[in-house]
Amino acid sequence: MKAAVYHGNRDLRIERVPIPEPRADEVLVAVRRSGICGTDATEWAAGPVMVPLHRRHPASGHLGPMIPGHEFVGEVVDGRAGLPGGTLVAAGAGVWCGQCDRCALGRTNICRAYYTLGLNAPGGLAEYVAAPAKTLRPIPDRLPLDAAGMAQPLAVGLHAARRAGVRDGDSVVVIGAGAIGTFVLAGLGHLRQAEVTVIDLPGTKLERASKLGAHRTLSAREDVVDAVLESTAGRGADVVIEASGAPGQFETALRMVATGGRVLAVGLPKEKPAVDLFALTLREVTVDSTVAHVCDEDLVPALEILAEGTLAPLMLHSVIELDDLVGRGLEPLASGQVDGKILVAFGEPR
Template sequence: MTATMKAAVYHGTRDIRIEQVALPEPRADEVLVAVRRSGICGTDATEWAAGPVMAPLHRRHPASGHLGPMIPGHEFVGEVVDGRGELPTGTSVAAGAGVWCGRCDRCALGRTNICRDYYTLGLNAPGGLAEYVVAPARTLRPIPAGLSFDAAAMAQPLAVGLHAARRAGVRDGESVVLIGAGAIGTFVLAGLSRLNHADVTVIDLPGAKLERAAKLGANRTLSAREDVVERVLENTRGRGADVVIEASGASGQFETALRMVTTGGRVLAVGLPKEKPTVDLFALTLREITVGSNVAHVCDEDLGPALEILSEGTLGPLLLHSVITLDDLVAQGLEPVASGQVDGKILVAPGCRTAEPRGS
């Protein structure tokens, strides 16, 4: 009899079903992980509400090889069930989820997040919204002693925030504006606080998000209901900010970032806008503004430090919204995230049991 597990399976727009599926079998470079927590992010909610965008439901993914209904979930942690090498059975691990080849020109430069054959567990191949998942050992890192699964489940998105902070190229003493204090903006702020000694201004709607930003080290916060460009210019004596990071994805905010950055400054796009921005290339060119972008993270560089930051105990409790069951994934997870009702991370506890022996 084939061993099975409980999993959320994505079949198409607003169609996720909780099913019994075959227990995955690890290949030579993979380990089997019993999932303890799997986070829901905006990408998951968008894929459910309006996809498929990244899930290879109708066309085989060129790197992962997956085609058809798929288990989502790319922010997962758990315990190694079928261990090997440096990850013996029983090791608690956090997943980076992104898989790179290690052979192409991008990997040779250390830019494994834009590997020519990159794919992400939970977006392009079966992921962690299930009782078990298989993952390449190189994408996993041991969870430090004393760090809870609830907190460790934020390591993957925090690694993305750390990567964005690195990509921004902030130097000590520079003025930085961060637009957006939601989950990803908060992770970027945590990265900035760890990597640099900069003067950081955070912009969002008044309320809990800005209060959280102040607790996490923002030098000042601004309400998005104000004339934020004018306020930034006032705070920088008319120069504009050295670096502006757009992490909200909200309509018009990339254009706002370009208006408040200093001549010769840098703008980093992190948030994914639903509408295409209108960019004044004439002004951008004459002011020699450098525009950059950010995707995913570099596992070897960012995932371990993310776990270290979470081990300090401040960030996790500030961002945790709730922990739900797999059966409540849609009603208490995807629906509220997709409709913008949630500030913080919703985690799913799949309710693992001990894996049945294969062939039983």
């Protein structure tokens, strides 16, 4: 089969490799769409970070060059585990053991033996992938493949929205309206009736946020802290979700959250933020974080949100071929030229 194979920093090659042999708990999937994200671009441009290129991964057992791609959908080739051949499925990509203490609590995304297809084991930037059956969910008939290809990152955003602990009627601020911030916004709209303000630079991102239900948008070029305090009668926002990872924005989130409020860290900053623990403690602000998603809880609702038909057209940047993965995918994504999702398209299974 044809696949993208990561060999190291800025070294990704399109190669012919054997079709994987699925294990007893796995399903062979003929990939139809495989999305790429900032994590993939970071691995390509500055990695390896998570790819076990030089040290064997303790959970997946993988070591060496690897097929990336953790956002994929496709067609079941050989039916098993209740998934008949020909079923179109979306993959959660994260694999959990189901036996550890974290899994017992339902927090499978922080399983003691967690690994992710496409980051720690061969993934979906290939014509075929072997994926554990428990990570796959059928795609609704009414959902186009280009939309379904966004299910995994939307599940991540939906999980973040759950972690934010928003209640109906809360005032919420989302800092950052890129892909992850937009998926968090969509998740909030699915879960709660809250008043959401979105902050980013002026332009298409804020326009998209308005179309997706943001009650208010603020330009990051203005004094956003004062603007949030003014709109909340000086109290501050009940919940602030920092989804940009931009320098100084976590501190901004702490300044605009209400006493007794909650800040959720989503974006990953390149530099360690400075935190005013004195003010944080005296105001009893809760700071929380989020990672990945809980497949059993988030993947099916993500498909349902996409089936509504509003989100995917606003998020789709382009659909490219595998041969164009670096030039039209990873390079522009790594250099910040992409606003939205890039999908790699694969043909019918042979």
